[in-house]
Amino acid sequence: MKKNTKTNLLKMAAILIVITIISNVFIGYRLTPESAVKAVRFYPAEAPVILLNERINSNCVFYLVDAGEQYYTVYCKKTKFLWRGYVGSSGQEKTESGVELLNKFWVGEDVDAGWVVSISHDPEVRSIRIKSGDTVIQREAPLNQPVVIQIKTDDRSDMDVKFEAVALSSSDEVLYRLDYEINGNIVEMGKYGWIPERG
Incomplete structure (x- = not known):
């Protein structure tokens, strides 16, 4: 009787393990x-x-x-x-022109950092520079290749208000600025991205 109970418990444990594995695989x-x-x-x-x-x-x-x-x-x-x-x-x-903002995101928990991910389709753009507080980070921006810049911060709101980002030419001329689009005096809150600096 004890042997049957032990066998049944082992079978149930095996079934539970298989169900757990299948459900984990199913949800990704x-x-x-x-x-x-x-x-x-x-x-x-x-x-x-x-x-x-x-x-x-x-x-x-x-x-x-x-x-x-x-x-x-x-x-x-x-x-x-x-x-x-x-x-x-x-x-x-x-898109096939200008500079695209692919994502701007923040990861909390034990990471506490944000990332700005962009890709330039403008051959005049040579680098992307971000200033966050006293920290300045500049990365080369090869044509049609993604550029990732990490911003160390423990506050998600810093990703919205406390950094400046520009796309620069080989002579450090500002070609694009990461900002909200402005129509006259109206800020288009839904249109955030790389805005051409030149008319």
Whole structure:
């Protein structure tokens, strides 16, 4: 009788483990961050192409994904031994001119940092510079290649009010500024991105 009870308990434990694994796989958990980012269910039918990845820490990796007609930003978080991808932004149709803001996001918890992700289609743009407090970060902006700049901050609101970003020419002339679009005296709150500095 005891042997049957023990066997039944082992069978139930095995069934519970299998159900847990299947449900975790179904909701997007994977063994590696690369497989987790590809398992995100928000992509269109076309298979996503990973353009770049940045390891934030041992438990978090940021990805920029090309899914055909749109870019997606995804960050993957590790929970115990499994990874899951979370869409940071989507629905951004590609353009072929100017500078695109692909995403501006902040990760709290043990990370406390923000990222600005852009891509330049303007051959005159050579670099992107961000000033946050006393910190100035400048990165080269190769044509049609994503540029990622990290801003260390423990306050999400800093990502909205406490940094300035400009796209520069080879002679450090400001070509674009990251800001809200302005029509006359009206700030278009829904239109935030890289605004040409020149008329």
